[in-house]
Amino acid sequence: MITFESLGIEEGLLQSLETIGFVTPTPIQEQAIPVLLQGTKDFVGLAQTGTGKTAAFGLPLIQLIDKSQRIPQALIICPTRELCLQITTDLEKFAGKSKVGITAVYGGTSITLQIRDLKRGTHVVVATPGRLIDLIERKAINLEDINYVVLDEADEMLNMGFKEDIEFILKETVNRHSMWLFSATMPPEIRQVSKRFMDKPAEISVGKMNSTNSNIDHQYVSTQHVNRYETLKRIIDFNPGIYGIIFTRTKADAQNITEQLVREGYDIDALHGDLTQAQRDKVMGRFREKSLQLLIATDVAARGIDVKDITHVINYELPDDTEVYTHRSGRTGRAGKSGVSTSIVTPREVYRLRQIEKLVNNKFHKMDIPSGKDVCRKQFFHFIDKMLKADISHGEYETYLPVLKEKFEGVEKEEILQRVAALEFDRFLKYYENAADLNQRNDRERDAKGPRERQTGKPFARNGNYQRLFVNLGTKDGFYKASFLQFILDMSGLKKDVLGNIDMKEMNSWVEIDPAAGKKMIQAMDGKNYRGRKIRMNDAATGGGGGRRK
The missing domain is CATH 3.40.50.300 (P-loop containing nucleotide triphosphate hydrolases)
Incomplete structure (x- = not known):
């Protein structure tokens, strides 16, 4: 049986793993740890979220750093504050009693306190891209001594528009020994980062690309x-x-x-x-x-x-x-x-x-x-199971038994159960007693109350024609189609069914929209700012936004 010890993890870390209940390495840990412990090999690990990636890179990092030098030696970059804090917590558990300094830096909280923490000295910095760049520009952190750089959830960071930020940060870590990239998927953008900043990386894939958890x-x-x-x-x-x-x-x-x-x-x-x-x-x-x-x-x-x-x-x-x-x-x-x-x-x-x-x-x-009756039945049995499993060992319930027996004297057990059910399920029974069948039995039937739809799945505008809008935002701004759709809907407050096709290019995009909603979209978007750049949106046919596609 493969163990963490057989992978090369040192004694102090093994004790920490035993304390937190880590017994057998996961597949990504099993394959990644021996490579990463070399400390000089670039690495790409492809694995879904929840497969144990933090321990896969965290344990080698803690083992490799020089604990006598209280300067930033390892940098972990991740997309969100939540993940930043989670990684920091996990690393602290792995480190156990060893004197390893781990500092989290992220947006949405006091940068002054984070600068103070960095000045005290640390070994590992876990950071979100935006806050890290802010610290670099303030000269509050020096990345010259960073030996190991980890990009965690790399595909998420690129989807969120952090490509330029990541490239800026990597250029600051000129003396790194190795770079470790972990991602659930491998889109072309990740390949580009790999080719540009990594030297013949070892690549390990756990599970099939784009596959979902079999559980x-x-x-x-x-x-x-x-x-x-x-x-x-x-x-x-x-x-x-x-x-x-x-x-x-x-x-x-x-x-x-x-x-x-x-x-x-x-x-x-x-x-x-x-x-x-x-x-x-x-x-x-x-x-x-x-x-x-x-x-x-x-x-x-x-x-x-x-x-x-x-x-x-x-x-x-x-x-x-x-x-x-x-x-x-x-x-x-x-x-x-x-x-x-x-x-x-x-x-x-x-x-x-x-x-x-x-x-x-x-x-x-x-x-x-589920039908209304199905819901009531499921709720009822769930309540009964909870009642039977209720812990009655705490509390002096015996003192109330004489009163209870007196109250319920002459009441049949069946009636008591009915009354208990009535108290708990009165709302459900009233709500669901005449509940309609919500199942769509005929998959060809159109949604009678929604807009007509083409075979492509896109809705027709009410008059059968779309207005075409030009906007000076594109993939270079960090958008992919789903995030751009959500962005324009959030900005305008419109519903998706007023939109047709979205054609995204590197520098700009074209949006098909119901003419009745076009003016509202333009008013909501045109002239606003996105990441320091003024948004320009207008009618593509009349506003000089590129006209018809060739």
Whole structure:
């Protein structure tokens, strides 16, 4: 049997691993650690989130650094504050009692305190790109002595527009011995970074590219667009022990759905781009403590979230990008546990689901949307099981028994059970007694209340013609199609069904839109700033934005 000791991990770290319960290396750890312990070999590790990548690079880093020199020797770059803090916590656990300094630097909190921490001396710096560049420009950190650079979740960082930031940082680490890149996928941009900054890297792939965790059951339900919200409620109610994340395309949807569910008594909160860092931390804290049963999030807001024991991921709508689906579903089914990823689709969206199915090499199982009676039955038995498992060893319940016996004297046991059920399930029974069947039985049937759709899955504008808008944002600004779609919808407050095709180029893009919504889109976008650059948006036919495509 392969052990951490046989991989070359030193005694002090082995004791820490034993303390935190790490016994057998995962596949990525098994293959990466012997290579990384050499300290001089560039490395590319391809593995899905949740496979143990932090230990794969963290253990070699802690072992390789010179602990007598309290200067930054290792740099770990990651996309989000949450992941930055998570990596820091994990490294501190691995380091145990050894005197290894680990400092996290990230945005959304006091840079002055982080500068103070760096001045005290440290060995390992875990950083988000933006804050690290700020520290470099303030000359608050010196990267000349960095020997090891780790890019974690590299594909996520490029998707979020950090390509230029990463290149800037890598140019500052001129004396590095090796660079280690970890990613779930290997898009062309990652290959470019690898070729430009790495020397014949060893490459290890654990699992198939674009594949999803085999512990995840991929499901979908088909319903009309108008029933999407009600379907979401049915799925939640049919899984009374659910602890999950609901994904939406836009922050407006995330907030609106959250407000509706909170009004109806659900323990849920939203995570989206409008939250301050303090608000975001508060929401995540409540979710990790399980005082929230559900978290609803946009893809961008959920970057880097790693929470244990997620039972369900619900896709309120399918993402436009297949890789985004992989990241969504990967939030569940971790550490050998099983999970469920459920997608709510309309009949016309099934073709897109089949495309995702092929690309992630996983079969999606069609499920019926539970009936009202099914939901009540499931909730009832869940309550009964909870009642039977209730711990009555604490508390002096015996003192109340005489009074209880007197109160219930002459009342049959069956009636007592009925009364208990009535108290617990009155709301469910009233709500679901005349519940409609939400299942879309005919996959060819069009959504009668939604816009007509072509075979391509794109909606027609109401008059059958689109207005074409030009905007001076493109892939060079760090957008990919799904993130750009979410950006323009968030900026304008419009719904996706007013849009047609989006044609993205390096420097600019063209957006097809219902003419009735075109003016609102232009007013919301034109003249605003994105990363220090003024956005220019106008009618492509009349505004000098490139006219028709050749």
